[in-house]
Amino acid sequence: MMLSRAKPAVGSDLQQVDKNKKKGKKVPNLDELLAQRDFTGAITLLEFKRHVGESEEDTDLWIGYCSFHLGDYKKSLEVFKLVNQQESCNPDVLVNLACTYFFLGMYKEAEEAANKGPKSRLQNRLLFHLAHKFNDEKKLMVFHQNLQDIIEDQLSLASIHYMRSHYQEAIDIYKRILLENRDFLALNVYVALCYYKLDYYDVSQEVLAVYLQQVPDSTIALNLKACNHFRLYNGKAAEAELKSLMDSASSSFEFAKELIKHNLVVFRAGEGALQVLPPLIDVIPEARLNLVIYYLRQDDVQEAFNLIKDIxxxxxxxxxxxxxxxxxxxxxxxxxxxxSCPKDEGDTSAVCNxxxxxxxxxxxxxxxxxxxxxxxxxxxxxxxxxxxxxxxxxxxxxxxxxxxxxxxxxxxxFYSDDSFNFNYAQAKAAAGNYKEAEEVFLLIQSEKLKNDYIYLSWLARCYIMNKKPRMAWELYLKMETSGESFSLLQLIANDCYKMGQFYYAAKAFDVLERLDPSPEYWEGKRGACVGIFQMILAGREPKETLREVLHLLRSTGSTQVEYILRILKKWGKDNRVPL
Structure with a gap:
């Protein structure tokens, strides 16, 4: 029974009694309830018998057993602890107690209790799983060798394969058991879960449908179906699959309530993450990882690092x-x-920040x-x-x-994936393929990415390299004055100059010079203005551009300006350019 998940009865016990009265049926006995896996009904019957003084010697054991299979591990633990303190207690109870500890995440206590119990196949399976939890490869192999070719042992082996990401090996075991036991419908859920982990979401859906046809209200199966929809479609489609489950007040939903809450945070793109995920970090392994993802999306990289650094x-x-x-x-x-790091400089007592x-x-x-x-x-x-x-x-x-x-x-x-396109376009541009890079950059829809300096600088460079300097200049004009706008201005000035696009190089160097009167920017502006004049002489720029060149030059206080202005004015007059 190791790592099995029991499906509890749906509906209240009072409703069941009413149905039985209407149909004229007698109240079922304990064996019948257990055979139907109606553990809620079984506990009700056992507690009623104890209340009226008809309890039997093993009543507490059965209550502990039923509570365990309903997922009420705390109650099961309390019951098995009390039974274990009795003088006439069967030593097998220790293994049952150890299983309960295991499901509560109390692995050391589980190992201690299991080792005190008598040797059995269940004890070996439990110690096998504990060795995996403790990452003890030597013990894992010892208990692995003790496994036999029986269904319970093979299911335990398959679950270990699953937890070690050996999904195909797990599938092989499940399918082999299914071939010989067609009525073991729950194994279809395990196979579907393995296919989900292998990213075969459509195959997972097909296998899962076999089980849902017979058990349409299974919490675990419906949750997996929702996860497949999330991967195949979107969060809304996934949440729709869980709606009927969330609307019900069944014990089946209570059994996996925390799992459903966790998945809803994922389906809703992190909504409610800080309220739901922190308490689940040590309950659901993915909770910590999803909280890290949430912090990354909020640009809180340090908090994400603090959460994952010790993993x-x-x-x-x-x-x-x-x-x-x-x-x-x-x-x-x-x-x-x-x-520099103070420790690198010999200060061993320093703390690196x-x-x-x-x-x-x-x-x-x-x-x-x-x-x-x-x-x-x-x-x-x-x-x-x-x-x-x-x-x-x-x-x-x-x-x-x-x-x-x-x-x-x-x-x-990933045609419509903004993050993929952002990285893809950067790689295209860095490899010199600016035309395709520009096309991919323009596919991005995210306003956050489009306002990122890396996006703006690479797109500006693509525009310049694709002979569209005016569009690069417009990117700058839309930015507010900041350190990033200054950096973009430098990029436009230098790239345009390098590509012989002197008009926009001159405009960029002119603004840079006004913001920072450095000789470097004057030299760049001077060279760009001379370059524009050369292009006018070669007929590659209209003569009227000379007026803007003169305007740009007049804003400079350099002694070299007057000499250049005289030459340009003289040429303008000789060629009848209105200045």
Whole structure:
């Protein structure tokens, strides 16, 4: 029964009694209720018998058993503890007590209780799972060797395969058991869950439908169906699948209430994350990861790092997320004023605040290594996340031709994904393919990304390289005065100058000179104005542009201006240009 999930009865016991009266049926006995897996009804019957003085010797054991299968592990623990204190207690109760500890996450207590109990197949299965929880590979192999070719042991083995991300191995075991036991319908849910983890969401839906046809109100199955809809469609479609479940007041919903709350946060793009996820961090493994994602989306990179820094990644998702957090933190440190680490300078008692060049390099290196580890693994190399990881690895190494090899192979899956297009366009531009880069940048719809300086600077460069300097200039004009607008102005001035687009280079250098009267900006403006004059002489610029050139030059206080102005004015008069 290890790691099984029982489906409790739906509806109140009073309703069941009323139905039985109407149909003229007698109240079922305990064996019948257990056979129907009506654990709520069984507990009601047992407690009633105890209340009227008809309880039997094993009544408490059955109450503990039924509570366990209803997911009420606290009540089950209380019952088994009381039974264990009795002198005539069966030693097998210790293993039952250990199973209850296990499901409450009290793994050390579970191991202690299990080791005190008699050897049995259930004890071996429990210790097998505990070895996995403790990451004890030696014990894991010992208990693995003790497993037999029986259904319970094979199901435990399949669950360990699942938790170690060996999804295909788990599927093979489940399918083999299903071939011999067609009535084990719940195994279809496990198979569907494995396919979900392998990103085969449509296949998962097909397998899941077999179970839902027979058990349409299963909380676990409906939740998985909702998760498939989230991956295949969107959060609204996923939430719609859970609506009937949330509207019901059944014990089935209570059984997985925390899981449903967690998933609704995901379906609603993080809404309510700070209220729902923190208490679930040690209950649902994905809760911590989703809280990290929430902080990343809120640009709170430091909080995301604090939450994930002590996690030793064991699954591809954990490696990827930890890589993303380290990359984000490294890039954030790169945009801050950095200083040398006091420890590097010999002060061993100093505390590093993380804002050092070495810390930045370390975070980026860790991210690159994690991405490479996932992308290069045999299980992930041909998956979409695996290829994204390799692209990210090469992005951090600034090997943009290699980045494009991987992104080109998956771009059809991300045509409308702003984050993908943002990285794809940057890689295109960095590789010198400015025409396609401009097209991809313009596909982005997110206002947050479109107001990001990286987006604006790369798009401006693409415009300039594609001979559209006026559009780059308009990007600057739409910005408010800030350090970023000053940087964009420098980019436009220098790139336009380099590309021979002297008119907009002169305008940019003129504004720069007004903001910072540096000789460097005067020299750039002077060169750009002379370049415009040369283009006028060559017939590549209209003569009327000479008036703007003169206006730009007059705003400078340099002694060289008068000499240049005299030459330009003389040429203008000789060529009848209205000045």
């Amino acid at each position: 030793e990644p064991s699954t591809p998702q954990e490696y990827i997320l930890k890589g993303v957090v380290n990359a984000a933190l490294g890039q954030e440190l790169g945009s801050m004023p950095l200083r 993380g804002a050092t060049e070495k810390c930045q390099r370390d975070h980026l290196k860790i991210a690159q290594q994690f991405f490479q580890l996932v992308g290069g693994s045999a299980s992930e190399c041909d998956t979409i996340p695996g290829r994204q990881c390799m692209a990210s690895c090469f992005f951090l190494l600034r090997q943009f031709d290699d980045v494009l090899i991987y992104l080109n192979s998956i771009k059809s899956y």
